[in-house]
Amino acid sequence: MLKLIAHLLPPELYERLRRLPDSVHAGLEEIRIREERPLEIVSLDKSGFLTEDGGWSSNPQQAFRPSGELCRKLLGRLTGHSLYAMEEELRKGYITVTGGHRVGLAGRTVLERGDVKAIRDIGGFNIRIAREAVGAADKLAQQLADAARRSIHSTLLIGPPRMGKTTMLRDLARIVSSGAWPDTAMAGWPGRRVAIVDERSEIAASVKGVPSFDVGPRTDVMDACPKAEGMMMMLRSMSPEVIMADEIGRPEDAAAVREAAHSGVAVVATAHASSLEEARGRPILRELLHDGAFSRCVILGRSRSGFEARVVALQHAAPTAREPTAARAAGEAGT
């Protein structure tokens, strides 16, 4: 896993990390570097510290502490020695690098008229290693298949952070866009034009406009674009059959989702909530769940055996003015 980000790390840090035990390497999720403080490693959802000799320990006292010099080297590599070319990224607080990995930054912010303009004196890095899980949504896709339209149901994926919402969304985009449905019953379904509005560059992890991940051959990505605006732009200009967006939750997002749903475009979106009840407790999501914008809801969670996905058919989906095929599909819902 470490090899994926070798090009980002100063050689001395890479050498140290390379000596970590194999089990840690295999599950490597995050490397958290804080200037002059213990270097934290998150692997398989467990946090620990890198020791001076490249070991793994839960005791921060023995941990390796990266120097300011090392942090500046790292920053130079991440930004191509050019902070000025990364203003947009610095305003948002993270950089997406080739391979889809993302580096969160912490430091002192520079304000301009109350808005964050940039981060300076950067002393905290969180390197999150992106793993493309092709096939992660195979099982889920079968349950979300809309036989009437030979496409995917409008779906809201909910779950707490780090439960694989974005991973699922990305893999669904690949399946729908390439028409590679994992079930023989769906063989021969055409690939659909998918539009991804990737506000936080997490779904496709585009670098200079080109997706780092496989999101399918018929997929357009609007990178770093506000969701509501992006959805409307895509609807107007790219004639999508499916629109995907991450973490909806603002009123304007809901309006855009409705707009898309009413023009016959399937919407697949994610939202933060740990259960359907909690989602219903949020006014915006409750409206969307009840007024037929979505016909399926997927609740993602993690159990002892791994990730879990539960699909709920939303019964209220039928009455709104959608295409008759969609209404029929909602009628026979009950998977």
Added chain:
Amino acid sequence: MIKAAGAVLILLAGTMIGFLQAARFAKRPRQLRELIHGLQRLETEIGYGYTPLPEAMRRTGAHMAEPAASIFRLTSDRLESPDAPAFEACWEETLAGCWPGTAMRKTELATLRRLGSTLGMSDREDQLKHLRLAQQQMQAEEDGARDDQARYEKLSRSLGILIAALVVILMV
């Protein structure tokens, strides 16, 4: 006979030293001008093109005459090497390597070093400010260098010959 040969050698050496000294006076303003052009180009690359530093340095170096060109080119090479240190270290290393080959002085070196500690480390506006400041300082140095050239270029040439002649006369 040997005395005459020695006298000729001394005269030749003196003249050479004088001419070399004069050439330094002539070269300094030219090199300073070249560097100012380089900084202006860098300003454009950073300010309007948002070009990352290694690329900006390479492009700047490609359009300039030596020895200023190699300052930019070598820095860019260092930045792009696999175990590149932070920009400031690359810059310092290049300056230390290139400086003896130029006709420029410590004051210019100090200006460039100060610039090196800020390049790439802040937002665009800040970068432009630092680049402009460095240009102004270089400009002042260039004006001074031109005065020096007018005043000392011929003087050091004739001084070389005259001192050599004086030594010869004293020896005879």
